[in-house]
Amino acid sequence: MKFSESWLRELVNPAVDTQGIVDQITMAGLEVDEVEPAAKDFSNVVVGEILTAEQHPNADKLQVCTVSDGSEEFQVVCGAPNARAGLKTAYAKVGAVLPTPDGKEFKIKKAKLRQVESFGMLCAEDELGISDDHGGIMELPADAPVGSCIREYLSLNDQIIDVDLTPNRGDCLSITGLAREVGVLNKAPVTFVADNETAPVIDDTFPVELKDAADCPRYVGRVIRNINPQAETPLWMKQKLERSGVRSIDPVVDVTNYVLLELGQPMHAFDLDKLSGEIVVRRAVQGEKLTLLDGQEIELNADTLAITDASGPVAMAGIMGGEPTSVTEETRNIFLESAFFNPISIAGRARSYGLHTDSSHRFERGVDWQLQSRAINRASELLLEIVGGEAGPVVETVNEDELPAARQVFLRHSKVNSMLAFEMPAAEIEEILTRLGLGVEKTSTEGEWHVAVPSYRFDIAIEVDLIEELARVYGYNNLPVRTPTASMPIKERDETQVSIQQVRRALIALGYQEAITYSFIEAGLAKQFDDQYDAIALANPISAEMAVMRTTIWPGLVKALQYNQNRQQSRVRLFESGQRFLPTSGDEIVQENVVAGLLAGSRVPEGWQGGKDQVDFYDMKGDLESLLALGGAAEEFSFVAGQHVALHPGQTAQILRNGEAVGYVGALHPNLIKALGLNAPVYLFEINQAALCRGSLSSYAEISKFPESRRDLALIVDEKTAFDEIRKLVQKQAGEFIKQVTLFDVYQGQGIESGRKSLALGLTWQHPSRTLNDEEINNAIDAVVTALASEFGASLRE
Incomplete structure (x- = not known):
């Protein structure tokens, strides 16, 4: 926001210079972008009056003017098209020093133009560095005092300060708000603009209806009739507008812009004779058209708040008025409006149409919801002073329940x-x-x-x-510089818990690399990887590839594998710990932390002594089992054959902990491998992080000094019998001193009946205080063989 220092000092005048004010408001959080003078340096330029203007005898485009400086008359040759007798303008006398566009200066001397002497120069605004206007010489008001210094008359010894306000400080988007800040910082009194009510002299009103009171809870309006359309905006108002970056248009529009800059309340004036029916504030109907003040025609969206009459939209609420009902040079009667709009209803609407206006800039940040009547009174006071007319009563349409609460x-x-x-x-x-x-x-x-x-x-x-x-x-x-101190006691650590950092370190030690993938994935991909949950769709996705929230981490890891394989990376091991988002029957979203891993390519890195074997299901299962052992509760986990839409039907296992499903491990489904263009089998696991990290309390046991005893058994069982079930039964029947059950061979083929398989088990016993004898071992073996035969129909292999 740009503002004039002289205007600011009319309201508050602290005993600090320009730089002092700039430093103060910058340190207060209102950053100053730029400070520039209202005009460049020049001297010896006065208000001059053209007494006569005659055609130059030797040039068609020049005039010979007689100019008075209040005490003497001078002959000046001028080429401006608007030079005429009776005009008061800026007159640079002989000896005057003027600025140049390149930052230098030049001195006015007596000269001859086409054999006619010229004593001085009549100046345009750009020649004095006031603006870029070079359409003609300056036209000053008829009451400008001839001979007075132009710098003093136009208050050009002024500074224009450009402040870059943060979005939360909408209260400073006015000269009143800035004056309040400067007054607070300097403990200086502030002269606020008086709230003078203009008494109505006519009874005319215009009806207003708030159909969307939640977005527009207050709308204040006033009818003013019989204004003078030929009136001109006073010079002082033009100067303040122009130094705030606002172009002067006509008195009515200038007054509404002035009140916006002075108080921070956007306003609009309609040509009353062009309105029909009543003003209705409502949401636009999709596709309704409106020609804006800047001449462009737009189609309104249904989420846009509109000001309408019987003919349709006449303005975009809080953004810009419409051209058909705008004030023109022929306007005699106006309807002045001032409203409060909910910032949410305006935010982003202007940008959606490629617009940005002073009104939308303020309404998006929040306008004082008690300012509307005061703004109407201030605008009425200025308008009646400048363009005259007869004012009707101020009519306020309000829904108190929808206004912000104090x-x-x-x-x-x-x-x-x-x-x-x-x-x-x-x-x-x-x-x-x-x-x-x-x-x-x-x-x-x-x-x-x-x-x-x-x-x-x-x-x-x-x-x-x-x-x-x-x-x-x-x-x-002025705040003290202190080093922050805080008590940092050692946090208790639950020894039964495995930290996620331990899990990550273990996976990295196994050769995996940690990946971080997006939580948002493609809707089609989500269905391919999970048919149990319907992924939650985003209301405003960044792209179609990021349209839903993931219900499993696998899609991100597989896409990362695809990316790497497309770049000739054949051996990939990835893991990720993160959240998956599961819908519930209500509106809540369950955010579950999981750990997932991916394995593809060769078993060992390429090398002269390394084999070329590819990873398989058991490589992944082995890595996963090493994770399950971190908490010392590996015996609580088990694997059972399972089904998963994303995994190979014959190579899928469900992970259980004490019988409760906590995850899956298996090979990626061949259809998915083909659809994603992957060039090798892929193995995946995903497990609930809480289940993985919940361990058991460690306990101490003395290492036995006595030798182990081992016996090997070759069993023939049904091919569908899982080793884990056999292991549990063996440990139960082999006595309290069984230390380990190892499966060291699986065989199917010649000598083994169809539908059966041979499992070779190694059973190891160890007593803590003595050596076990053969009888004890043989008794344990007999118990195991008997139980296996009874439970699984197992027999010893001959």
Whole structure:
């Protein structure tokens, strides 16, 4: 936002120079982008009056003018098309020094133009460095005092300050808001614009209906009739507008823009004679058309708030008015409006149409919801002064239930001191908050306050917002520099838990690399990898490839494998620990932490002594079993044949912990391998992180000094019998001193009946305090063989 320093000083005039103000507001969080003078340096330029203007005898495009500086008359040759008798303009006398576009300067001397002497120069705005306008010489008001210094008359000894405001400080998008800030920072009094009510002289009103009161809870309007369309905007108002980056158009539009800059309330004026029926504030009907003030025709979307009459939309609420009902040079009667719009209903709408206006910029950030009537009164006062007319009553249409609620924030002195790292006196806290316009009321407890937030401060909602205001006004440079200290006791660690860091380190030690993939995936891919859950769709996805939330980590890992294989990386081992997002019957989303891994390519890295064997199911299962053993509770886990839409039907195992399903391990389905263009078998696992990391408490047992005893058994069992079931039965029947059951051979073929298989088991016993004798071992073997025969129909292989 640009503003004129001289305008600011009309409201608050601290005893600091321009740079002081710039430094203050920058340190207060209102960053200054640029400071530039209202005009470049020049001297000896006065208000001159053209007494006569005659055709140059030797040039068609030149005129010979007689110019008065109030005391003498001078002959000046001028080529401007608007030079005419009676015009008051900027006159650079002989000896005047003017700026040049390249930053240099030149001096005005007596000259001859086509054999006619010229004493000085009549200046355009760009020749004085006021603007880029070179359409003709300056045209000053008829009451401009001839002979007065042009710099003083136009207040050109001024600075234009450009402030880059953060989105939360919409209250400073006005000269009043900035003056309030400067007043607070300097403890200086602020002269706020008076709220003078203009008494109505006619009874005319225009009806207004709020169909969408949630988006527009307050709409204030006033009819003004019989204005003078020939009136001109006063010079002082033009200057303030132009120095704020706003072009002067006509008095009515200029007044609405002036009030916007002065108070921060966007306004609009309709040509009353072009309105029909009543004003209705509603959502647009999809496809309704409106020609805007800038001449472009747009089709309104259904989410756009519109100001309409009987003919349809006449303005985009909070953004821009329509051309058909705009004020023109023929306008005699106007309907002045000032409204409050919910910031949410305006935010992003202008950008969706490729627009950005001063109104939308303010409404998106929040406009004071109690400012509308005051803005109407101020605009009425200025309009009646400039264009005359007869004002009707101010009519307010409001839905109180939809207006923002007045806020109170609880503030504790102890919290202030804790966050600012020093003891700020209570009196200073109250004084700063009061200067900021906040209402401060002490509670019954010492050092606590209830703070009433004014309607223009949308950014203050919680206690730390108030503390930030205290720090800002007190001065960040004045806050003490302290090294933060904190008590950091050693955190208790549950020895039954395996940390996810341990899991990651174990996988890295096995040759895996950690991957981090997107939580959002393609909808089609989600269905291919999980038919149990319907993936949750995003309301506003970045792209079609990131349209739903993943219900398994596998799609991301497989896409990473695909990416690597496309770049000649044939051996890939990846893992990821992260969340999957599962829908429930209600509106809640279950976020479950899981660990997943992927294996593809050769078993060992390429080398002169390494084989070329490819990984298989048991490589993945072995890696997974090493993870399950981290918590010392590997015996609680088991693997059973399972089914999963993404895995090979014959190479899929469900992971159980104490009978409860906690994950899957298996080979990627051949159809998926083909669909994704993968060039080798892929093996995957995914397990619930909580189940994986829940271990058991370690216990100490002395190592036996006595030798182990081992016996080998070759059993013939049904080919569908799982070794895990046999292992459990053997451990149960082999006595308390069984130490290990090892499967060291599996055989099917010649000598083995069809549908059966041979399992070679190694059973190891060890007693802690003595050597086991043959009889004890033989008894244990007999018990095992008998139980296996009874339970599984097993027989010893001859």
